[in-house]
Amino acid sequence: MMICSLDLGKFKSVACFYDCKTRKFSFEAILTRRSHIDKLLDDNEFDLLVMEACGPSGWISDVCQQREIKTLVCSTNDEAWMWNKTKRKTDRDDALKLAKMAAMGVLTPVHVPKPEIREQRAIIKYRKNLDGRITRIKNGIRSTFANRGIEIDTGARAWNTGRVHIDSFRKSIAECTCDDLWKGQLDLELTQLDALTAEMQAVEDRLELFAADNPLIQIVMTIPGVGRKTAELLVAIIDDPHRFKSARHLSSYLGLTPKQYQSGETDRNGKISKRGPKLARTMLLECAWASLRYNAWSKKTFERIHGGSKTRRKKAGIALARKIAVVAWAMMRDQQAWDQSKALQEAVTDPGTQELMEEATEPHEAKPKKKAKLLRAKPHPPGPVISDEPKQRSGRGSKPTRRRGSKRRSPLKT
Incomplete structure (x- = not known):
């Protein structure tokens, strides 16, 4: 061979x-x-x-x-x-x-997507790059006004209704004097901002047409809380849903599984591996936090994972992001839309979610909370307060200490 x-x-x-x-x-x-x-x-x-x-x-x-x-x-x-x-x-x-x-035969083969899928991934990544460049320019413009004590509108109003107030300070760099060069800089920044905004709109229009023609994106969008951007990214990243053997295989591909170190009796699980596409994890986590307001299944799953603990909310958010990716993969594989009743039924059958549902429906007087019993060890009997045994001098410090290398000082002669 x-x-x-x-x-x-x-x-x-x-x-x-x-x-x-x-x-x-x-x-x-x-x-x-x-x-x-x-x-x-x-x-x-x-x-x-x-x-x-x-x-x-x-x-x-x-x-x-x-x-x-x-x-x-x-x-x-x-x-x-x-x-x-x-x-x-x-x-x-x-x-x-x-x-x-x-x-x-020790090499692991990698799935090579089709040219159209590679182009879709590239344009999605380019859109994220455009968004970052637009954000940096807006932050720079805000810093320019803040350093000169000029107030502008906060939030998105500064770039919609407040744009007229910002444009009133711009001036061509060739017409600026030594005292107002910042106005020429503002003019250049606003020119770049307008150009990048137009490019972003063109990219969004093209991706909307692609999403309308792709049935898999329409299926994933039926999940409450999952929008077009997250759906098209999941479809582009997963590509062929049948290439994943199980949900664990998909989770490992996305880098949402914990690291593991096992040797003998030691078995530790660390943080997530983060070995998959970073953009997919970022958008899935944002989608997980947003779905808590629109999806009852997401809210119940999130409450079941963190269990009322404030220190586990971030871990529960990452776990929910992984579950959303797995659900989207299963819907793409089976060609089925989102079924709210089925998802809630599966969530209720979970024992942890069942307890939460009962606590939410029943009044507090009918079911009092039981305090957990702590099993403590029996205390040792107290020893004698005053001992008749003579005190023994410990070995340490029984002899006079003396620093090494220093001579013993003799008393001064008078």
């Missing part, structure tokens, strides 16, 4: 041809361009093409699928990929190790 492994770079890549029977290998350096990749595939014959998951791996995988070449895109986050204590690290060494691990 002949394996071709690619160590991809931004400008240059290294290909390693590894024969599994003879264990002989050879290298070839190419440029990371489509013409060089096509020439590499035309001039060489191999059974498997292996490469790491990175930016160019998407279009290279598409080229290999068109040529019907078996391709394996592996994740670099696995433990088998950690080479922290290597004495030498070169592109050839990386390509050779990649080929050897593929021959041993």
